[in-house]
Amino acid sequence: MPQQPVPTSRIAKNPDHNRLKTMSKSLVSFSFFNFPFAQKWWALRQMQHSDLEVPGASFAKLLGSGGGSGFSIKPDFGTYVIMCIWDSAEKAKAWESTDLFSTFASKSHSHQTHWMSCLQSYGCWEDGNPFQNYEMAAYTDGPVFALTRASIDKTKLLAFWRNVPVTTKALYDSPGLIFAKGIGQFPLVEQATFSQWKDLESMKNFAYQSDHKQVLKMANKEGWFREDLFARFIPVDINDL
Template sequence: MFIFVAMTDNQEIVSLTFFEYPKWNRWWAFNQMQLAMAPLQQTSGLKFYKLMGTGGGFGFSLRPDLKTYALLLVWKSGAFAKNYTESEIYQRFNQQCKSNFTYWMHCIQAHGSWNGVQPFTVKEVKAEGPVMVITRARVKFHKILRFLSFVPKSSRSAEAADGLLYTKGIGEWPAIEQATFSYWQSQQKMEAFAYQSDHREIIQKVKKEGWYKEELFARFIPASLPESDTDR
């Protein structure tokens, strides 16, 4: 059973939208990695934002998915987030894309940093249904080849994971600044994958050999967005 936690107007809420573009608009979408910075900075109620490219394979992938881009937004409160689809930044992308889908989330665990800051406010809520996970890392330059050598094994391991509903590699720079979003049936199934042999082996090598300059791990539960003003 999928359990969604309703957000009140004064609670932080996180949105992750995947926009898919037709061939004739993919160059436009790529350029937005820079051109959309100013509109994002002017969007009311944003605490943190990242516009990222995505990987073309299963989960993390070195092959780019040139048709899909991800927009991660951390809203100061539901009051700001509930009008997201009416905002200039959403309309900017929605008018050019072929389709899009937004995951609304509430952070229940986080450690580490993203560009020197912790973007998510943790709310002590127990995960009783599906969970989402974002893992992000900045790879040390001299460790890139070592990191890349384990990518295929990691992807194969995730592809066979029980309870994995969806996963997508997201990131700011190929190979150097990478993240993965995953959506699981339950916290128990996510943890079963995290502690199984192949994945655990990679994590142990990461820590022992110091691959990352910076890393972040965050867990979320699905959140239902408060009604927008237009819905009332």
């Protein structure tokens, strides 16, 4: 079972990694922080301020994560993610020098930031698509990241969580999966999946040819989600921008 994401920097140094065909205006970061037991209570308390204001970011969220294999109804109190969409590469490069990042990093026992550019997105997050005002990148080959996020109708919570084991098994059984983690801003009702894939074909095979597709059809037919969003990304090297 995939356990750890491949560092973006390692992907970026591979001569076969994705390249932007055009100058993309979208630059996104997912910073994972892993906290020791002594800092878990501190980390949890930060979730009361999950809508973040980060200098240079048009969109910033603090997200918790799922326990077990990453998709349990029980939280993982040791892993948190800060997601940012940046206005420019110059502002993004200052991210790890900010007080917010430095505080989280100093209290964690490990952290890792993935830099990426959006290939495609559709749907809504809080009544809007945070990627829609940015020029999309183009895919050639190599690794991709995916983000799926949904706000679940409270009357459909039982149906949603009853089917999570099916989609989780389909995900982890998928060839080409490198890493996956369930993340979210609010327990139970706002859920997202962040995943890393060997290539775009592997990701599409999971999305459109596995049991996941059948569950998604059911979700759409029965109206499980108040809103949902899907986005694909390619890794980029922040130092090359």
